[in-house]
Amino acid sequence: MDILKVSNLYKSFDNKKVINGVSFTVQSGKIVGLLGKNGSGKTTVIKMINDLLTIDEGEVLINGEKISEKTKAIVSYLPERTYLDSSQTVSDCIKYFSDFYADFDKTKALELLKDLGLDGENSLSKMSKGMKEKIQLILVMSRRAKLYILDEPFGGVDPSTRDYIMKTILKNFGDDSAMLITTHLIADVEKILDEVLFIDNGKIILQGSAEQLREEKGLSIDGIFRREVK
Amino acid sequence: MIRKLFYYDIKKMTKILKWFYLISIAFAVITRLINIGKEIQAIHIIGQVFAGFTYSAIANILINTFIHILRVFLYDFYRDESYLTHTLPVSKNKLFISKCLAGLAVVLSSVIVCVLTLFIMLYSKDVMLTVKSLISVAVSGLNMSSGAFIAILIVIILAQITAMMSMAYTAIVKANTYNRNRGFKGVAWFIAYYFGSTIVTLIIAVIVFAIGGNLSELVAEVMSASSFMTVMILALVLYPVYTFIHVLLCKWLFNKGVNVD
Amino acid sequence: MSFGFKSDTPIYLQIIEHIKLQIITKVYKPYDRLPSVRELSLIYEVNPNTVQKALSVLEEEGLIFTERTNGKFVTGDGDVIKAVTSDTVEVMISEFLTSMKNLGYETSEVIKMIEEKE
Numbered sequence: 001m002d003i004l005k006v007s008n009l010y011k012s013f014d015n016k017k018v019i020n021g022v023s024f025t026v027q028s029g030k031i032v033g034l035l036g037k038n039g040s041g042k043t044t045v046i047k048m049i050n051d052l053l054t055i056d057e058g059e060v061l062i063n064g065e066k067i068s069e070k071t072k073a074i075v076s077y078l079p080e081r082t083y084l085d086s087s088q089t090v091s092d093c094i095k096y097f098s099d100f101y102a103d104f105d106k107t108k109a110l111e112l113l114k115d116l117g118l119d120g121e122n123s124l125s126k127m128s129k130g131m132k133e134k135i136q137l138i139l140v141m142s143r144r145a146k147l148y149i150l151d152e153p154f155g156g157v158d159p160s161t162r163d164y165i166m167k168t169i170l171k172n173f174g175d176d177s178a179m180l181i182t183t184h185l186i187a188d189v190e191k192i193l194d195e196v197l198f199i200d201n202g203k204i205i206l207q208g209s210a211e212q213l214r215e216e217k218g219l220s221i222d223g224i225f226r227r228e229v230k
Numbered sequence: 231m232i233r234k235l236f237y238y239d240i241k242k243m244t245k246i247l248k249w250f251y252l253i254s255i256a257f258a259v260i261t262r263l264i265n266i267g268k269e270i271q272a273i274h275i276i277g278q279v280f281a282g283f284t285y286s287a288i289a290n291i292l293i294n295t296f297i298h299i300l301r302v303f304l305y306d307f308y309r310d311e312s313y314l315t316h317t318l319p320v321s322k323n324k325l326f327i328s329k330c331l332a333g334l335a336v337v338l339s340s341v342i343v344c345v346l347t348l349f350i351m352l353y354s355k356d357v358m359l360t361v362k363s364l365i366s367v368a369v370s371g372l373n374m375s376s377g378a379f380i381a382i383l384i385v386i387i388l389a390q391i392t393a394m395m396s397m398a399y400t401a402i403v404k405a406n407t408y409n410r411n412r413g414f415k416g417v418a419w420f421i422a423y424y425f426g427s428t429i430v431t432l433i434i435a436v437i438v439f440a441i442g443g444n445l446s447e448l449v450a451e452v453m454s455a456s457s458f459m460t461v462m463i464l465a466l467v468l469y470p471v472y473t474f475i476h477v478l479l480c481k482w483l484f485n486k487g488v489n490v491d
Numbered sequence: 492m493s494f495g496f497k498s499d500t501p502i503y504l505q506i507i508e509h510i511k512l513q514i515i516t517k518v519y520k521p522y523d524r525l526p527s528v529r530e531l532s533l534i535y536e537v538n539p540n541t542v543q544k545a546l547s548v549l550e551e552e553g554l555i556f557t558e559r560t561n562g563k564f565v566t567g568d569g570d571v572i573k574a575v576t577s578d579t580v581e582v583m584i585s586e587f588l589t590s591m592k593n594l595g596y597e598t599s600e601v602i603k604m605i606e607e608k609e
Contacts, residue, residue: 014409014410029540051488052312052317052488052489052490053490054488072317077313079313100319167533170532191496191502191538192536211501212501214499214502219498219499220499222498
């Protein structure tokens with residue numbers, strides 16, 4: 001079942017084409033990697049899927065439907081930005097998510113926060129950027145969503161944080177959901193991917209099953225990427 | 231859902247404002263208390279100083295009301311927070327309507343707090359008498375009670391503020407349809423909407439007075455009662471019309487989708 | 492746990508090898524319950540589907556079996572384990588001999604060297 005279907009997507013900024021006919025699907029139960037260098041267009045595609053950019057041409061279908069408040073209810077999205085209001089406390093954030101997302105599992109979120117040594121009274125303004133990003137990840141992964149979209153979850157983090165993020169993702173990813181992860185740090189992520197999409201200059205230049213590609217080319221996904229994307 | 235949105239919008243818009251409300255009222259109370267002893271010269275001076283503080287607190291509220299309503303609108307829809315706002319399972323329509331209603335409610339509460347502050351600081355029989363006599367001069371010939379006159383004035387002021395807010399919202403949405411220089415374009419579009427509507431107002435006023443055959447009154451230093459009435463009616467009709475047009479335009483632009491940086 | 496995967500071989504094959512080795516070396520004894528798919532995916536830091544695939548191959552080979560509600564268990568059949576052991580030993584020896592050959596040593600020389608070492 002295609003939980004996400006992107007067909008023939010185009011986007012220009014000031015007459016400069018940044019997305020040039022991108023098509024792919026993400027099936028339930030799969031973890032898909034959208035892999036590309038900085039500026040290749042991965043974040044633009046992700047933002048179009050999340051209604052943060054208008055679509056010039058093409059179509060995005062989520063669970064068979066056009067983007068709407070209904071599809072947003074089943075998508076859990078982690079952007080690169082910290083979008084949490086710094087004047088809030090941790091429990092304010094939790095209340096906000098429980099107020100708007102019917103699939104938000106409050107108990108799970110509190111547990112994950114406790115593992116980090118945080119309780120509700122902690123104020124975001126006193127936290128480091130890295131800590132805020134972890135809280136955001138916890139909020140996103142505590143939803144029982146059909147589709148998780150994580151944009152550069154490993155960008156600029158130290159190895160122990162990388163392990164923490166990896167474990168949080170794997171622990172909380174449900175069998176009946178799907179995940180789309182973008183990254184340019186392919187070696188860090190490739191082990192958890194079912195399928196890979198290489199994006200370059202706003203186009204998908206290679207896609208397939210990660211295991212099959214390794215077998216066919218005798219190289220790691222990272223190795224293949226370095227060869228294909230110059 | 232819209233009730234939750236409204237709750238959070240109000241909370242964000244009044245996050246700092248509520249403290250300014252408190253400060254303003256506190257200054258009014260202090261000034262009032264000091265003025266009990268205003269027969270003594272030194273205390274009188276202190277009272278004057280605190281009255282000054284109170285007036286600046288009122289100005290502060292009015293300025294910050296605009297800033298915070300517009301800031302929440304801009305940040306929630308176009309800055310980092312927009313990554314959360316636009317991915318909520320809520321329609322764009324509801325997001326928009328909630329921001330409008332919350333903005334209106336905050337404008338109202340700020341006006342009420344300002345009036346209350348003045349009332350606390352200044353209320354006395356003498357002051358009320360002075361105000362009454364001032365109004366009765368203005369009302370003479372208008373054929374209406376002082377109460378009705380004040381009510382109409384307040385409605386006109388609110389309608390004017392609301393129209394300006396709707397123009398500012400529209401300018402923000404319009405500016406964010408461009409990819410560059412969004413801040414500058416926002417200001418430019420606000421000025422364009424504001425002067426556009428001012429020119430329309432002038433043209434309509436000229437036409438109305440020309441039809442009435444008293445065009446000269448429009449530029450006269452002292453207006454006759456009937457002309458004054460006409461101006462008030464024009465304001466009462468035109469400001470809501472401008473608000474309505476801008477809200478529709480803004481909503482239409484917003485529903486076409488956003489391009490967040 | 493950091494698990495050094497070789498980059499050029501499918502990960503599920505490497506997981507199969509690793510689990511086999513643990514069964515041979517009695518880290519997982521006969522009738523032991525294996526960690527769940529999710530636990531294994533966390534141990535290896537890989538996709539749960541990859542673990543699933545590795546386990547189903549192991550099951551086909553008869554090395555593990557599923558008890559419907561309780562999960563996957565190591566087989567109690569000593570013959571199967573023996574067979575896997577000798578397969579693995581064979582693979583290791585031939586890999587070793589191949590690399591020695593690459594270094595320029597014939598099998599007979601290698602045997603001699605091993606005997607001398609003993």
